[in-house]
Amino acid sequence: MTKPSQELLRSISDEHVLRSLMTARKLTRAELAIQTGLSKPTVSESVRRLVEQGLVADTGERTPGGRGKGRVGSFYGLAEDSGVALVVTIAPDGVTAECVDAYGDVISRTHRTITGPAEVAAVLPSVAAETVAAHNVRLCTVSAADPVDRRTGRLVQLPDSPFLVGDLDPVAVLGPLLHGPVVVDNDVNWAAQAEHEALGVADFAYLFLGEGLGCAVVSDGEVRRGHSGLAGEISHLITAGPTGATPFIEVFGELGLRQDGTTAIDVARLRDADPAVLARAIGGVVTALVTLADPEVVVIGGSWGPSLLDAITAECARSPRPVPIRAASVANPSLTGARAAALDLLRTDLVSRAGPRTPRSG
Amino acid sequence: MTKPSQELLRSISDEHVLRSLMTARKLTRAELAIQTGLSKPTVSESVRRLVEQGLVADTGERTPGGRGKGRVGSFYGLAEDSGVALVVTIAPDGVTAECVDAYGDVISRTHRTITGPAEVAAVLPSVAAETVAAHNVRLCTVSAADPVDRRTGRLVQLPDSPFLVGDLDPVAVLGPLLHGPVVVDNDVNWAAQAEHEALGVADFAYLFLGEGLGCAVVSDGEVRRGHSGLAGEISHLITAGPTGATPFIEVFGELGLRQDGTTAIDVARLRDADPAVLARAIGGVVTALVTLADPEVVVIGGSWGPSLLDAITAECARSPRPVPIRAASVANPSLTGARAAALDLLRTDLVSRAGPRTPRSG
DNA sequence: CAGTTGTAGGCAAGGCCTCTAACTAGAATT
DNA sequence: AATTCTAGTTAGAGGCCTTGCCTACAACTG
Structure with a gap:
């Protein structure tokens, strides 16, 4: 002590x-x-x-x-020159880098559109280097649209899951550019953190339905990442599919809603699918969340999730343990969450630097 | 601050x-x-x-x-007389009350066998009153074999779940007998806490398979109870049943393994059931735990869970995200967990009493 | 313009808390 | 009886925070 x-x-x-x-x-x-x-x-x-x-x-x-x-x-x-934090988001459509100072002001922003995962490896260091050259960067948070290994910060590919951003070790790429820690997490976890701050609810679940599927659980006011950071990777969760008990991701396979070549969801074709069937599968996921995490509310985010809000709400209302469903409210949630975390870390870092004695007479 | x-x-x-x-x-x-x-x-x-x-x-x-x-x-x-803590467990077969001092010594133990839930209301106050009369009781932890509302401490009945101990408000019963807080939780959560201390693992799941079904999730070193304390009440979790996607508890209904009259599992008849079918349903629950909580290990406890260990292990080894399965190792886990929590609270209480100034000259 | 008012900041003294160093108390050993 | 060794106390120093008072200085008042 x-x-x-x-x-x-x-x-x-x-x-x-x-x-x-x-x-x-x-x-x-x-x-x-x-x-x-x-x-x-x-x-x-x-x-x-x-x-x-x-x-x-x-x-x-x-x-x-x-x-x-x-x-x-x-x-x-x-x-x-008391230092800034770097915030990076890596998504299939581009890489964004921001700089925040300890006041919480965003003092620079760079965005590079990319056409495929292969470009990340080249774009990421160049975007970061620009910012690092211009500012006293103390630390960095990274959001990536793929599962992240909590212990190493590396992106990992899970079986049957889309690998949107691809193999990448952000700590190895960004670490040498700055002197402080590089904190990497999954976009859904950051989004949940942003939603947490907006909602002010200590226990809730965030269900992300986009090209990838994911969720995050906030318990006792913190995003819980699990042992290796893969909490919320729900592709293999058993739910009610068109033909019985099916892993969640395979429901989309059976419905022909996955992109050819990759394992990502084909969002364009989703609108032709029967919302009730989708809602039933999603309802199984929500039930799992309710039974295992007991959220106060389930927040639905992602590109196509909110459009199914009514169907999901109806499905969940029939459950023996109904839970309020609502749409996500934060814009750019991953960036917002990663930025908030960066700000927090930066401030703590600044405070921790106020250590050594300075005698009065000098 | x-x-x-x-x-x-x-x-x-x-x-x-x-x-x-x-x-x-x-x-x-x-x-x-x-x-x-x-x-x-x-x-x-x-x-x-x-x-x-x-x-x-x-x-x-x-x-x-x-x-x-x-x-x-x-x-x-x-x-x-620096004070002791009371530890109570309430199960269908009896009520136990223990007294722990700040050293962690159990200085008294009382057990009363009961034949049915109806007796709890009479036995609980009498057992507690004995202990309270003999010691300076500062606080109390209670383990109950039913879901507990985190906010009120009351036992709650969930639809289709067995209600083993029955309607009870331990805070109202025990609160007036002592001056400090009464902390009530579910036996499975306490058991998980005991297992946590024995294992030293920060992220794991505890699956309890007895007359009632339940689980607990330990994340970042703490049992996570959820918004209303019902995290881990897995009766309605959708899993693979004999006829397709089925709520976990109904798997036992379809197999004719529930006790007549109540909704509890008929443990005696379980040995006649096909272990593979049970393991498949349990595997669905484990998959849900793995996807949502990402435990380092899944611990199986309860009266009949460990006997299925091999079948569950085999089932889970086939999963795309295998996880180590092991049997629970702590004896009397609910009591042990509740006792550990009581000790912790008692020590903190003792420390917090060391406050007011005492001038030296006296 | 002189006097008054009110705020920013500095100085000094006092009260505490912890630490080091030296000292006292008292038993076992030599 | 002298020595040795440990438990606990006393004395003094250094530091930190607080209260109370003082100075500097701008704006308002008559």
């Missing part, structure tokens, strides 16, 4: 100051004292330390901008 | 001292200083405070028991 040292108190003070600056962007010492609940001398000392460490800087702005009477105060903010 | 006060440091010191005493049972101040890593004066002060608050007491024992030279030291331990 933690040792009861005075340094612990100091680091708590510093964290208060830093976190206040992250949300308020700029504050005078007096404002910081009010925001943090600390006394003015304590805040002053903390600011002095943080400035010395290069994490906080005087913005140059001064108070009397119509604020009224009183002595002029100096606004402090996070240092310019 | 926490405020950086000196009191925080003090409470950390006190926590160190208390937790050391919990595991070592009795220590001198010098030994405490070594164990906790704190300095001797700090430990002395902390012990003085804790004695004054009645949480720690001089055991009366003195060091020179052949330890060699040196001044005699005094052994300190937790105070006699």
